[in-house]
Amino acid sequence: MGSYLRLELTRGFRNPMGLIMTTVFPLGIYLVFTRLLNVAPGGVDDFAAYAMVSMATYGAMGSALFIGGAIALERSKGWLAQLAITPLPAHGYVSAKLVSGAVAVLPSIVVVLAGGALLSGVRLPLGTWPLLAVLIWVGVLPFAALGTAFGYAIEGQAANLAMMIVYFVLTILGGLWLPVEAMPAGMRAVAEYSPAYAAGSLGWRALDGLAPAGSSLAVLAGWTLLFAALALWRYRRAL
Numbered sequence: 595m596g597s598y599l600r601l602e603l604t605r606g607f608r609n610p611m612g613l614i615m616t617t618v619f620p621l622g623i624y625l626v627f628t629r630l631l632n633v634a635p636g637g638v639d640d641f642a643a644y645a646m647v648s649m650a651t652y653g654a655m656g657s658a659l660f661i662g663g664a665i666a667l668e669r670s671k672g673w674l675a676q677l678a679i680t681p682l683p684a685h686g687y688v689s690a691k692l693v694s695g696a697v698a699v700l701p702s703i704v705v706v707l708a709g710g711a712l713l714s715g716v717r718l719p720l721g722t723w724p725l726l727a728v729l730i731w732v733g734v735l736p737f738a739a740l741g742t743a744f745g746y747a748i749e750g751q752a753a754n755l756a757m758m759i760v761y762f763v764l765t766i767l768g769g770l771w772l773p774v775e776a777m778p779a780g781m782r783a784v785a786e787y788s789p790a791y792a793a794g795s796l797g798w799r800a801l802d803g804l805a806p807a808g809s810s811l812a813v814l815a816g817w818t819l820l821f822a823a824l825a826l827w828r829y830r831r832a833l
Contacts, residue, residue: 616660616698617705620653623771624706628714643718646710647797648770650730653702655764655790658737659757661695665745666753695738696731703730718801726797729806733793736814739821746828764790789817 627649628642707726710716718726740760744753765771767781768790774782785791792813796806 613701616653616657616702620649620656620702621706621709623652624649624709625713642710642714643716643801644773644798646706646714646716647726647730647801648794650703650706650726651734651768651790651794651797652765652770653706654699654730654734655737655770655793656761657699657702658695658734659741659744659761660754661691661698661738662741662743662745662748662757663754665691665742666749667751669745670750691742692738695741696735699731699734700727703727722800722803725800729796729800730793733796733814736789736793736818736821739818739825743821743825743828746825746831764788767791768794770794787813789814792817 624645627645704727707723711723741757744757744760747753748756767785767788768774769777769785770790774785774791777785786809792810795810799806799810
């Protein structure tokens, strides 16, 4: 399994389009918000830090979700059938995908946080920077399970299209492009139970020196269990 995991990691970082979509694009949106539009409802510095966490979460969430696209494409090309005749166990394939997906979210987090510090002048206590990276990383891991479920539920390019739609909806609903406080009351009530909002809130609270809220951890745990169960069910159906 170790050899296959190394293959997955290498393939992931040799995908230039994937890296652009999950690193350069979130960084570009962040710079548009903070440097060009200069929309700062809570003050320029506060908003720059808030948007930095939002866009780092947005990019990492996309990296985690699009594990499913690779699985769906490999299924359509018969790659899983070829792996079936190798010594690699079935669960080894899924485990390698999840581990490589977890590693793949790190560049988007690092690039956007670096952009905040170097290009937008975000200044935080030294210990907050690694804490933000860890919290954002942990917060988006449930989406790897959701992406895996999509990969086993839908074949080919249709999986990527479905994930793009889900990605867009969760991004908006989670307050990653527009702060939840600016949403209508009804939409705000729903948004606070979305996995994207729960993921983002881990980093937003860290900016104020606060520990993760118990409600956000509970929401993330619930969605993680649901996504993991869905992924396991679809995986078994695909065998």
